[in-house]
Amino acid sequence: MxxxxxxxxxxxxxxxxxxxxxxxxxxxxxxxxxxxxxxxxxxxxxxxxxxVPLDGVFKSLIEHFADGEIPINWLASLGRTASGFAIGGLLGVSLGALMATFRPVDVLVNPIYQAIRQVPLLGYIPLISLWFGNGEPSKLLIISLAAFYPTVLNTYEGLKHIDARHVAVGRIFLASRWQTFRHIVLPGALPSVFTGLMQAVAFTWLSSVGSELFFNPGPGLGNMMANGQAAFRMEVVLLAVIIIGVTGYVTNLIVSKIADRVLRWRNVR
Amino acid sequence: MPFETPSPTAKLSIQSLSKNYVIDQKALRVLLNIDLDVHEGEFVSIVGRSGCGKSTLLRLVSGLENDYSGTIQLDGKVINAPSLDRGMIFQDPSLLPWMTVRENVAFALVNQNIPKAEKDKRVLDLIDLVGLKGFESAYPKELSGGMAQRAAIARALVSQPKVLLLDEPLGALDALTRLRLQNELQRIWLQHRMTMIMVTHDVEEAVYLGDRVVIMDPEPGRIRRIVDVPLAHPRDRASPVLHAIRDEVLKDLTNGVVI
Amino acid sequence: MDDGSVILKTRVTAAPVALLAPPAPERKPWKRQRLAAVLSPIILIVGWTLLSRSGWFPAEIVVPPEVLWTTFVTYWSNGQLPDHLTGSLGRLFGGYLIGAGIGIALGTLMGVSKQAEAYVLPGFHILRQLPTVALIPAFIMIFGVGETVKLVLVAKATALPVALAAFQGVKGIPRTWLDVARIHRIPALTQFTHVIVPASLPVLVQGLRTALARSWMVLVAAELLVADSGIGQMMEWGRQTFRLDLVLIGVVITGLIGFTLDKGFRALERVLTRGSRKQNA
Structure with missing residues (x-):
């Protein structure tokens, strides 16, 4: 051999x-x-x-960075997204938790939540425009809703589907209600809550740009695109699209890194 | 089966215990007239085919379920809720995935008024006892099946229970890990001399570890026979007496049908 | 845990438990559950009616329900609403079919061929970063303001998620299933029709459903910006002429269509994937 x-x-x-x-x-x-x-x-x-020739796009990138047009609009969109995310996310997590914890809230609110959710978010724009005008509050409302929807749903689901085995562990060791919540329910729901927040990040960014396209006043990448389109300046429109894509990609990356860190115990396969 | 009068040394005493489940408004008899006394420091194995209610019996003793007729008493006190004097280990280690090994073991003392220093010492001692030294800060996802079960054993022991209930604790492990953990269980039991009641599918395991082996019949769950294993611990797996008892239990379980 | 799938069998009840809140009484009577579900919508409608009667707001802002109803009947019978509906749905299904076709073809190709995956997938991920809504102005400049731009937008919104789902569906097929087919020397075409297609179907159908919801949103947005007909255009027209009744009817119809499409697709999903095992995608 x-x-x-x-x-x-x-x-x-x-x-x-x-x-x-x-x-x-x-x-x-x-x-x-x-x-x-x-x-x-x-x-x-x-x-x-x-x-437009590609070198033209590149030239206009340098130019509009220097004259401040890109930074101003970019920061405006980012700021709007952050505020909407904070407002909608906070309200969404709270409402989701309330619905999962108190049955009367669930019974009263869930059907209405499900009903409003059926309408595509940007479809509310004409209504919001008539009720609240075309200014900053209307944009913020749309963006907050974009964060609100997914966080309510995922917080609710996360709290409703705590592993029964983990709850049994708490009972065996005589954990109090507060201890059960602190050590079992909260960490158990966290992955789902994070899923909601991650969806909210992507969704707020998109609706931030979307709402800026519709509600004209004020700076923002959406306005930059709308103005570029009106003036038939394709290079400006393209620049905005590229910046939107890159920003979306980077924020998504950052948030998932944060999630990986906070949920480092999670078994991802 | 002869009726055993509770002896004065009996720690755990189960008398004419019956349990029904109601499914679709039909009563399903899970346990019927169980009488069993377990003495202090005894190791009792329970075997039986699926559906003989052996896991239900364990859950009743643990207090996780409390709707039964008859009596279950530990040291003369009726059992109807979980308590720290009865530890429990499941087939699934049921570790909390967001806690490290150390935090998981410490969780058993979550509602205990013990000084932190002593808590820490007890936790570390037990992690050491089950052979997980060096893995204190590991999360459950980083543990193998056997290691996770070791952590679960440590967690069940850290509150110093009088009785440890084991529900097919090694059922999901591979054959080699299983043998190793059987020896570990025996070592821990010899070291602490606490009462252990273990449900298992593995007759060899039941005979190897148990002072007595309770054979149960299904539908409704009842005790068919109790076999004594009159061998000193630690035992020799190759012992012919052990093999003879194993064959007898197997024969009884399969009604003499050769499998 | 490494062998978590094996040890999922547990003695503990597997049903989700109500936490913190005291255990809810087991299974309320069916009628009471039904009542609970319609309770809050009824409160909402009654409140709306009372508010519109209160005189606190002009009727143009808080439109009384009966006005909504008459407007709806008028616009339905004079044919305007049906026209908008067919306009929107025609675009939706046209663009959707094109997009789904491209998506399924590309995704499956990437799934079965390593070469195709290497060439196409990276470009795909780049394209995926560009939200369709943000592409509306650029597409209007390229394709004009006619029907084409809406079809292209809907097709884009559909093709990407569908392609990804088709790709993941094929990639997620357990190796052993394909090995079994190879061991039995089953011809490639039969392998495709009898293993790859049915095995990847559940994931694909899921992708098709999410894609439909997204396309609907994109189409409504596009119609708000550029259209001469369609539900979105009707709402935009209502906004410009301050006809809140029209806007509200548009919102409700948009929601109903979204809801119906989703429910219909779920029903289809159940029929199509009956018997096929849910994949852990």
Whole structure:
């Protein structure tokens, strides 16, 4: 019998280079799309209106950063999102907890909550506009609602579905009501509450931009887009879209890092 | 089965215990006329086919369920609610996933008026006893099945119960871990000499650990027979006497049908 | 725990327990539950009626219910409301079908082919970061203000989540199922129709449902901004002419459509996925 030949299975430099180039395959389509865009912009003056040359977009990025247009609008949108998130999230978690704890609240509020939730959020804009005007309060209301919906639901679900085994553990060791809440109910519901907050982050950002598109006064990335569209300046619109995408991605990343830290005991598979 | 009069040394005394569940307005008899006395420091194993009510029996003794007829007494006191003098271990370790091993074990003392220093010492001593030293700050997700069950054992013991109830504690473990933990259980039991009642599916385990093996019949759950295991601890797994008793219990359980 | 799936069987009752609140009486009579569910809506409607009668607010702000009803009847019988409805629903289903088709094709392709995954998936994740609502102005500039832009927006809002669901559905198929098919030397096409499709269906259908809800929201938003018909346009027109009754009717209809689409899809989901095991996606 021959002994088995042990081969070194560690990746060689060649393997690593191959892997690197294979990883680049994902960039092929985006690059092709950008090239197509650039070619389209060179077809004539009319096309260049819609398909603004990429160097134009880059130039306008520098320009609008320098003249403050981007920072002002960006910070305005961020601030609005943060306030709406704080208001809606706080109210949402409180209401969800109340509904899960007190049956009368559940019975009275749940049907109404379910009913209002059926209407797509931005569909409320005409109504809110007539009732509360087109200013800052209306935007804040929409954004707060965006944080409110998912936090109510997930807080409620989290508190309602505490693992019965964990509750039994509390009973065996004669934990008081407060101790049961503090050590079993609260941590047990936390992952669900966080899910709600994470959805709220994504949803508030989107509705912040959305509400700015509809309610014109005041700075914000949505307004920047709306004005860009009105003036037919595609490069401004595109810049706003890119900033919105990057910001959404980064905030999402930050929040999920926070969740991973706070819920580090959670078994993610 | 001869009726046993409660002996003066009996710690746990169960007399004509019956329990019904009501399902769809039909009474389901889970336990019927159970009589069992468990002496101080005794290790009693309970075996039986599924549905013989052995887990229900344990839950009644723990006080997690209290709707029964008959009497269950510990040291002459009627049992109808959980108490720290009866510890319980489930097949599922039921550790709280958001607490470290140390916090999980300490949770058993959550409502006890014990000075913090003593609490800490007891917790660490027990973690040491079950062989989890070095894993005090580990979360349950970082533990293997066997380690998690060790932590659960430590948690059940830290409140210094008089009786430890074990509901198929090793049922979900792989064969090797299982053997190792059987030895651990025996070592802990010998060290503390507390009363232990263990429900198990594994006849070998029941015979290896138990002073007596209670064989139960299903529908309704009742005691069929109690087999003595007259061997000193710690025991030798290879002992022919042990094997003979195991075969007898197995035969009884399967009604003589060879499986 | 590593073997958590095995030890989930527990002696403790597995039903969710009411916590802190004293245990609710077991199973209230059915009629009382029904009553409880309609109690607060009734209170709301009665309160609304009383408020509109109180004279504290002008009738244009708090529209009395009976006015809402007459407006609804008028607009229904003169054909305007049905026109808006068919306009919106036509766009929704048109765009949805296109988007779902693209999404299913791309997602499945990425699921079965490593090459396709490597080429397409990263671009996908980039696109996913751009909320559809934020794309409305750019799309209007590219596609104009006609029907095309709404179809494209709905299709975009549909295609991404559907593709992702199809991809995850195929990826989530347990290896052993495919191994079984290979061991029995089942032809690739049969493997596809008999293993891959049914096994990935539950996840896909879930994705299709969320996509429908999202597309509806995007369409309403798009109609608010740019349309000559549709429920969204009707609401926007009501806003400009200060007709709160029209706006409210629009809001209610939008909600009802969203609700019906979701319920209908859930019913379909139950039929389609009967017997197929829920995947841990």
């Amino acid at each position: 021959n002994t088995a030949v042990l081969t070194d299975i560690r990746p060689t430099t060649g393997d690593r280079i191959a892997k690197f180039f294979l990883g680049l395959r994902g960039f092929v389509i985006p690059i092709l799309a950008l090239v197509a865009w650039q070619l389209a912009s060179q077809q004539g003056a009319v096309q260049a209106y819609v398909f």
